[in-house]
Amino acid sequence: MAVENASGRALRVGIAGLGTVGVGVVRLLAENRDILLQHCPWPIEVTAVSARDRRKNRDVDLSKFDWCDDPVALADHPKVDVVVEVIGGSGGAAKALIERAIAKGKHVVTANKALLAEHGTALARSAEQAGVALAYEAAVAGGIPIIKSMREGLAANRIEHVYGILNGTCNYILTQMRETGREFADVLAEAQQLGYAEADPSFDVDGIDAAHKLSILTAVAFGCEVDFAGIKISGIRNVSAMDIEYASELGYRIKLLGLSRLIDQGAERRIEQRVHACMVPQNALIAKVDGVYNAVVTQGNFVGQNVAIGRGAGQGPTASAVVSDLMDIARGRILPAFSAPADTLKKIPAAPEGSHVGPFYIRTMVVDRPGVIAEVAAIMRDENVSLESMIQRARSPGDRVPVVFTTHETSQAQVSRVVQKLGKVSAVVEPPHVMSIEQLS
Numbered sequence: 001m002a003v004e005n006a007s008g009r010a011l012r013v014g015i016a017g018l019g020t021v022g023v024g025v026v027r028l029l030a031e032n033r034d035i036l037l038q039h040c041p042w043p044i045e046v047t048a049v050s051a052r053d054r055r056k057n058r059d060v061d062l063s064k065f066d067w068c069d070d071p072v073a074l075a076d077h078p079k080v081d082v083v084v085e086v087i088g089g090s091g092g093a094a095k096a097l098i099e100r101a102i103a104k105g106k107h108v109v110t111a112n113k114a115l116l117a118e119h120g121t122a123l124a125r126s127a128e129q130a131g132v133a134l135a136y137e138a139a140v141a142g143g144i145p146i147i148k149s150m151r152e153g154l155a156a157n158r159i160e161h162v163y164g165i166l167n168g169t170c171n172y173i174l175t176q177m178r179e180t181g182r183e184f185a186d187v188l189a190e191a192q193q194l195g196y197a198e199a200d201p202s203f204d205v206d207g208i209d210a211a212h213k214l215s216i217l218t219a220v221a222f223g224c225e226v227d228f229a230g231i232k233i234s235g236i237r238n239v240s241a242m243d244i245e246y247a248s249e250l251g252y253r254i255k256l257l258g259l260s261r262l263i264d265q266g267a268e269r270r271i272e273q274r275v276h277a278c279m280v281p282q283n284a285l286i287a288k289v290d291g292v293y294n295a296v297v298t299q300g301n302f303v304g305q306n307v308a309i310g311r312g313a314g315q316g317p318t319a320s321a322v323v324s325d326l327m328d329i330a331r332g333r334i335l336p337a338f339s340a341p342a343d344t345l346k347k348i349p350a351a352p353e354g355s356h357v358g359p360f361y362i363r364t365m366v367v368d369r370p371g372v373i374a375e376v377a378a379i380m381r382d383e384n385v386s387l388e389s390m391i392q393r394a395r396s397p398g399d400r401v402p403v404v405f406t407t408h409e410t411s412q413a414q415v416s417r418v419v420q421k422l423g424k425v426s427a428v429v430e431p432p433h434v435m436s437i438e439q440l441s
């Protein structure tokens with residue numbers, strides 16, 4: 001199916017946002033023009049752009065493009081067939097532009113995971129009613145073609161679970177912490193100086209960005225509505241150098257993962273979505289994905305495990321993903337946004353809080369005096385938590401000593417009760433650090 005437009009000669013693109021991603025798209029379309037012409041029936045040409053500051057030097061030639069001060073005007077522009085939204089933000093101009101473009105029957109390509117996490121289902125429905133594409137490969141794991149892979153290459157499978165390293169900033173920080181033995185705050189400050197982490201890093205380090213991406217992956221994997229609110233989210237601020245050391249000693253690595261699973265109990269289906277730091281066996285594939293790299297692991301009932309690794313951010317990888325979406329549109333390949341037609345997406349309730357079951361790591365800091373371990377162990381016994389191992393190291397100053405426990409299969413709810421009770425023990429001098437241990441391969 002060819003894309004019809006007034007000139008009939010090109011797919012004409014309006015880009016809103018000329019920051020890292022927008023400039024990357026302009027650059028890729030120019031530098032890889034020959035490659036694109038080999039692969040696409042029609043040339044893909046930028047005709048109009050919009051950003052906040054017209055005079056800013058962006059090191060790309062914008063002189064041939066119409067300039068719109070108001071990004072929403074791109075949707076009404078007569079020479080725009082596809083709107084590329086790379087402004088960002090879960091509302092405001094980005095949302096207004098996408099809604100207007102769909103209403104005007106124009107295709108949309110976006111890198112905006114925050115917007116899709118909040119409004120993905122509604123936007124997918126309007127796009128399908130209007131018969132236009134809502135494409136967002138860059139929004140999840142940047143340059144990794146994971147949406148294409150799940151929606152097309154793995155489409156014949158029942159997906160059992162999907163998980164991944166979905167935030168490069170966190171993976172970089174955790175990798176640096178492990179390699180240098182430094183604390184979180186120290187490594188974060190350095191990452192900010194080097195420009196790897198944002199001045200306000202909270203979306204990254206508190207797990208929000210990873211959760212935005214996970215909510216989208218979940219919808220694609222299970223053909224359900226996007227449910228960002230149903231995700232249990234925590235970040236990496238509480239991971240200490242000591243936890244990282246213990247993880248190594250126990251044969252694990254600490255990663256910030258987004259994990260999603262369909263719990264299918266016949267009539268009752270639930271989705272468990274979690275974003276948090278956790279321990280993974282150091283021989284698991286995902287444990288070896290370090291630095292700014294992202295990875296997504298899917299389990300399909302016929303294909304088995306599938307692993308995709310690549311760059312989740314940066315100008316080149318995100319432009320690569322945005323332009324691949326534009327190429328799909330130029331080729332007439334317009335698929336439902338979340339694998340199933342939007343009006344068939346199911347509302348699957350979130351699994352109840354605390355229902356996750358698995359082994360856990362619990363690190364306490366206690367005053368080293370007789371009977372303390374017995375007191376702590378009694379709390380575990382009372383909550384029916386079975387211990388797998390215990391490590392006690394030498395005393396630190398003030399007779400404080402870290403004592404680490406790993407448990408057998410336990411529910412998050414049981415562990416939460418243990419932690420609550422430990423908080424009332426006078427010899428436990430810090431809130432315990434808890435992490436799930438994910439038995440991944």
Ligand SMILES: NC(=O)c1ccc[n+]([C@@H]2O[C@H](COP(=O)([O-])OP(=O)(O)OC[C@H]3O[C@@H](n4cnc5c(N)ncnc54)[C@H](O)[C@@H]3O)[C@@H](O)[C@H]2O)c1
Pocket residue numbers: 016017018019020021022050051052053069070071085086087088089093111112113114138139142312313314315318
């Ligand atoms: N940078 C990455 O590596 C990356 C990776 C994946 C996804 N994304 C997503 O891509 C989007 C863009 O990210 P970025 O890093 O390029 O951002 P950026 O901050 O570098 O650029 C944003 C651009 O949008 C423009 N803009 C902001 N508000 C505007 C408004 N109201 N009207 C017109 N223009 C406006 C700014 O002038 C700027 O040109 C975001 O949704 C982000 O989450 C970015």
Ligand SMILES: N[C@@H](CCO)C(=O)O
Pocket residue numbers: 142166167168169170204209312313314
């Ligand atoms: N801030 C994100 C990149 C944009 O998705 C990360 O660190 O992975």
Ligand code: NA
Pocket residue numbers: 137138139140141142143144145146147321
């Ligand atoms: Na991607």
